[in-house]
Amino acid sequence: MLANRRQRCLRSKMITFQIAGYLTEFTDGRADIKLGGSAATVREALNQLWSAHAGLRDRVLNEQGEVRPHVNIFVNNETVGRNEVLQTELGGDAEICIMPAVSGGTEARASARAPARNGFIRSRRLMTGTSA
Secondary structure, three states, X not given: OHHHHHHHHHOOOEEEEEEOHHHHHXXXXXXXXXXXXXXXXXXXXXXXXXXXXXXXXXXHEOOOOOEOOOEEEEEOOEEOOOOOHHHOEOOOOEEEEEEEOOOOOHHHHHXXXXXXXXXHHHHHHHHHOOOO
16 A cells, blocks of 8 residues: 555656757657656656657667667756666656757867868958968
């Protein structure tokens, strides 16, 4: 009996999902999704989300049902490790943010600096009156 009461207390009442970036293409453009119902873990909450937005699942989880490497899931504004997030318990209202990771390479940084450097050289030539 006590175990049943504890389980009910751990279940969330309202789940708010925040969906970021290109992932909104799979939620009919919605960035904020509120679902009623109960979920004891993040995995259970996500299963409810997949019921409403099935196309999102394959962008967040891989074929083994694990979080994809380039997706981050935050629970109640807390960072949770990729290997633990699906088992994270939810209590009361819960907020789950699903966000694609942002990454870049050295080539992007090098090419991003080039126009600024060229602009600086052009500006200096104009100020000094020199020509190319």
